[in-house]
Amino acid sequence: MQFMLLFSRQGKLRLQKWYVPLSDKEKKKITRELVQTVLARKPKMCSFLEWRDLKIVYKRYASLYFCCAIEDQDNELITLEIIHRYVELLDKYFGSVCELDIIFNFEKAYFILDEFLLGGEAQETSKKNVLKAIEQADLLQEVRVECCRSKRFGNFAERDS
């Protein structure tokens, strides 16, 4: 995987993880172009698109778009499942995750991502193990942040399709 972006329906970037070295300028350009392209797509269209020489795999969960860039020979469907597993992890960790959880605790979202994917490859696919690793590190933290339990968006991890 080359990079992963999370952005809202309004096009606001919520999380970005780059697994290939790119300059800030390129990153901004790619982000801008991709957000535009993906937001313009209709809900019934397929989750893949060819963009430059990459393949983009994206999926929308409630108000958030999760978007991954992979190489041509990679498997698109498994990438979709990577996104879904990440959402499941977030959901389990935050307990019914919503966009606000990710906005206000984005560093946690990064920690989870780093336990799940490392260097662009799936590191640990077992939900239990990822969360165990995170919780161990979290235990050192004084009090778990309890916030943003808003259920207004419904069950975030529920699939749209």
Place this chain on the structure above:
Amino acid sequence: MSDVVEKTLSALPGLFDNVTQTGAAKITSGLKQLIRSITELTSKHEEEKLMKQELSAMKEQVSSPNTSMKQMREVMVRAMYCEMLGYDASFTYIHAIKLAQQGSVLEKRVGYLAVSLFLTEGHELLLLLVNTVLKDLQSTNLIEVCMALTVVAQVFPKDMIPAVLPLVEDKLSHPKEIIRRKAVLALYKFYLIAPNQVQHIHAKFRKALCDKDPGVMTSSLHIYLQLIRESPDGYKDLTGSFVAIMKQVVGGKLPMDFYYHNVPAPWLQIQLLRILSLLGREDQSTSEQMYEVLDESLRRAEMNHNITYAILYECVKAIYTIHPKAELLEKAARCIGNFVLSPKINLKYLGLKALTYVVQHDAKLALQHQMTIIECLDHSDFTIKRETLELLFRITNAQNVTVIVEKMLDFLRGCGDEHTVIHLVGKVAELAEKFAPDNSWFIQTMSDVFSIGGDSLQQDVPNNFLRLLAEGSECKEEDDELRLFAVDSYLTVLKGDASHLPQHFLQVMSWVLGEYSHLQECVDQREVIRLLAKLLDQRSVSSETRVWILSALTKISEGQTDLILELAESLSSSQDTVLRQQAQELRHLSRDSQLQECVLPRGAPWDSMEVDSSLSFLDGFVSEALAAGAAPYKPPHQRQEELSEERALNLEPYSFSLPVSLSSCSITDRQSPPLLSVSSGLSGNSTELSQKEGSSTLILEGVRRVWGKDGYLPQKETAATAPPVDEPSIAVHPSGQQEVAERIETQPEPSTRNQDKQQLASSLFVGLGTQSSISLLGKSEAPPPRFRKKPRPHESSSSSSGTSERSSDSSSRSSRTTTDSFLYGSLLEEEPVTSTSTTTNGLSQNKHTEGDRRANTSQILGSDMVIVRPNTIQDRHPPSASSDLTALLPSEIKDLPHSDVISLTSDPSLSLASCRMFRDEALLLVIFICNCTDTVIKDVAVQLTCEELETASLRGNVVDCLEGKSTSVCHYALLMDEPHTNVSFTGTVSYQTQPGHTNTLPFSGTLSTVDFIRPLVVTTEEYGKLWLSLSHDVKQNLKLLTDAGGDPLKTTLNALKDALQLHVVDIIGSEGIVACRLLSGAPCLLHCRVNGSALAMWLRSPHPSLPDCILYHCQRALAEH
């Protein structure tokens, strides 16, 4: 803003009230405050203002010494947020590293995260992280070790890998699986960025593959996938293990933790399938090992869930990649059917993708799904449409090309994405060239390509098109017909509004009109000139295109002096100097028809033009300039050398780029106006003419291409009136025509739409069913392409010389051998020709012939090469000191001057030594193979390769059996055609100590040009004549040796003579002339003059790079002296 967000915002204050009670919230409250204020803002401008304040507050905070680590952590989180919003917070980078270094575990975690987000590979600050990582890797706190490994696997400076590598390696045997897993991934990362550095731990990867924890094993597969992708042959032995793992996974032997939606370890399965397909590709026996497990996983993956489809897709791909098995192929094909027919669009997409892959093996599958494909062609989703076109591209043949190309062009016209356009337009051009049914269709399609492709079109599309037009086929009439079509079509285009046409198209058109408009007799040349001249006035035309247009005008100007002069007049005041220069040339040429004839011969054969790449016509200019005190030109490497000498430091990263402007130096030479325009054209259009190209007779391909063409406009063209353009694609192909007609008639009625599709299907898939499946694949089996490109002259020559270099027994070589041995029969006849006859010591017998041979040297000088047979002589005397080895040299070369014997390599059984012997026309490389053991070694075979040199060896350079403690000698003749400062050779010796047990011993060494330089014996007069005839020269001041009290010039020249084997022709006063040659090839003359305390050396040679090379070695020789 949407309702949802507004609602969210209204809930915010309440949230914060709750949150601020907790301690952790206080720490991040700065961030929350920031986020809240940003969401309240309504304009981008306000946001920028706020962020500016925020950033300066942060700046203050990080630089304050009172900021605690805890606060720093909070600042870092805010900095990450700011960067995510696109604001530069680079001032915090260094503090992120500090935080990782000094903070407690919690702060460290944020610090490391910030580092991995802020810094990319190669960022200089990363070096500061190395110590921290080292410390944490050795920590007893598991969490710290994990964090260090996590950051290492994401960003780490390449050069510092050796520092942490041992520690990371140790972690592979850590008791905790999470640490082992991360260590494996860190090594994977190292492998990706610096493969050489982890080469020694491949065995440990195997250990990771056998790890009892499935997670660690899965991680190691990333490395294996990469390794196997690079060299599948090295890992065939692991096939069994991979199959066994796959069987266990599919059989459900993994713990429930690894199940994902009731599917066992799908990521692991997919990784394994990929590895298996790489291993089984084109390898029947390996493939056979995996049939069973592939079948099993096809069968198991039945559940209707995305993840099973992901596995199925990978399975299908594997089945079609490995050695085919009918039964599996059938199942896989059914599987693809399920994908294609699925109502889920994602699956449909993958089905198309799989089909695209599979039609290469079995085109009938496309036929089965033709109706679905047709539906997908009109799909509203861009991605689906594009993939469908990709599929159609693969099944194109001469019968359906018109329909498919039309579909592709339709799609392109409505497509706004530049990448897609460039990609597909290239494919259209490829199809058109390969399958074009007739001339008018071809020209029309290419016009579409040029106008749709626009200015981002890849340069090789117009280049290939023009090359095709120019080179033509065997039949001149056909060629001219094609060219005529092009001329007619472009005239029509130009008569319309040409202002919006892309530059490439204009260039193509002007080149074609310039080159071929005379073929069209019914067109007035004046009209053509007027049309082209009109283009020059248009503002949208780029200056590069103007150069093309003017070049075209130059070609057709004959006899139209009045128009041309008028044009030249109006351009002579242009602001563009290149245009002014061309106008000037145009004026000269139009006044002098004889000159015109010789510069631009009409209808001259394509490859007959020659260009003086040595630019010798500029010699006069150069010597004038030099006389006037200009600095001599120095080639880049020489400048670099001087630079490094001066500074003593090697500033590699800032190495020079040299701006060579051909056009700027060519302006004033009156004698060669044609070449002037040639060279200006060259620099303007960046053709691939390489300056360094060896021979002085370069084929002027590049130049012709300079005047080029461009594309044409589609909508216009159909409306246009020119006869040849008017009957375009419709008339081309029976089925295409039918289909178009049909559609026109029936389109409005929905009831007939289905029939419509049937019709389309029949034209799209025509030729697929009846022919054998292979014939679809376009490439090799396609009907002979209509436009057959002639092999490019330089390509063919280089490739043929390439092969002859490689295959030492090619016919040309052997015929030369016979001539040579005929010529020098007396020399060679006593050589044991191919035999490996064991002469105990036959050296003295041949003594008498050596005198003759020395006498023959002058004769040999003239020949271009003598093949020396590497003959092997076995000697039963045990090998002693290496100096004694020269006694074993074959008699016929024994007296040649030679170098010391150098040991090359050795292993327990064999030791190899080499010796260079200098023959006038070649360098002989003698290899001594000593058997160090007491036992017989069998089947010793030597293979020597050197890319830069021509190596002449005998086939069967083999000793059947080498007695214990004996030595065999073989030798090679090496020829250097192109000077290289240093060349390296490599080779292997294979031998058998026991039957069936072949060992190989690799060896390598380097040779310098000096080994290939031979004295050139000439008289002073001959030297003078030769000097004038040579064109490439280099001047340089060298160190003058002043020791020993003798004449410094003499001392220096003698030193050079000894070091480089030069011939000192004459020394007159403070000047000396020296001559040498590259083996028996290109001479190089050196003129040396004492200039104060330096030696001014002027070198000339017919070979462009030889002087540089010799100069380099002179410098080295003097520096070492």
